[in-house]
Amino acid sequence: MINSHAHLDFDDMNAIAENAVAIVPSIGKQNWIDVQMYPYFSLGIHPWLVEIHTQQDLNHLEYLVKCNNPIAIGECGLDYIKKVDKETQLNFFVSQLEIAEKYDLPVVIHAVKATEDVIFLLKKHPKVKGEIHGFSGSEEQAQLLTRMGFYLGFGMQIINQKSTKIRQIVKNCPLEFILIETDDHPNPDDLTLVVQEIADLKQISVEEVVQQCDNNAISLFNLK
Numbered sequence: 524m525i526n527s528h529a530h531l532d533f534d535d536m537n538a539i540a541e542n543a544v545a546i547v548p549s550i551g552k553q554n555w556i557d558v559q560m561y562p563y564f565s566l567g568i569h570p571w572l573v574e575i576h577t578q579q580d581l582n583h584l585e586y587l588v589k590c591n592n593p594i595a596i597g598e599c600g601l602d603y604i605k606k607v608d609k610e611t612q613l614n615f616f617v618s619q620l621e622i623a624e625k626y627d628l629p630v631v632i633h634a635v636k637a638t639e640d641v642i643f644l645l646k647k648h649p650k651v652k653g654e655i656h657g658f659s660g661s662e663e664q665a666q667l668l669t670r671m672g673f674y675l676g677f678g679m680q681i682i683n684q685k686s687t688k689i690r691q692i693v694k695n696c697p698l699e700f701i702l703i704e705t706d707d708h709p710n711p712d713d714l715t716l717v718v719q720e721i722a723d724l725k726q727i728s729v730e731e732v733v734q735q736c737d738n739n740a741i742s743l744f745n746l747k
């Protein structure tokens with residue numbers, strides 16, 4: 524079972540999951556080296572952290588991408604809830620879309636209250652493929668993104684019965700566009716809960732969910 528987004532290098536993560544198959548995204552220069560301990564890692568600058576990064580860091584990111592074969596660029600994106608300068612966020616996101624385009628790599632996108640702008644920028648970079656992890660947009664945005672070939676990542680937020688909007692989106696989203704993840708949840712083994720919930724919502728078997736989501740991750744991230 525492939526966990527498409529798990530911050531296994533974070534201090535508070537449960538160590539048990541370290542041998543599991545997971546895609547470990549980086550958040551900035553502070554963990555570009557750490558994530559490379561894992562077989563599948565991505566390199567990028569998280570929108571929360573753009574203000575501590577410079578153009579020089581972006582150049583270094585590109586150098587590492589060129590030399591160290593990450594499976595994706597990210598996580599990158601836009602977050603309009605966080606008090607981080609919007610213009611800086613946009614600049615860093617566009618630069619990372621350009622790196623993804625140049626090195627033909629998918630992007631792992633963090634989008635919070637910013638899905639509309641993310642879609643706008645993705646349309647300007649039609650060659651870039653990827654996923655919106657921890658999807659929190661609308662039903663219409665989910666449909667639009669999957670039509671553009673983007674995958675949507677869902678995690679522990681769908682377990683909450685009160686998350687009616689996101690649970691409805693999971694129900695309606697074709698399984699061919701779903702990725703499963705635990706993000707920064709302290710126990711990555713809880714991925715089974717996410718799978719179980721998707722199976723229940725879609726009235727299909729757990730095996731079917733695991734197989735299709737694994738295939739989705741293998742195909743998007745070109746896993747060997």
Ligand SMILES: [Zn+2]
Pocket residue numbers: 528530548598706707
């Ligand atoms: Zn994350």
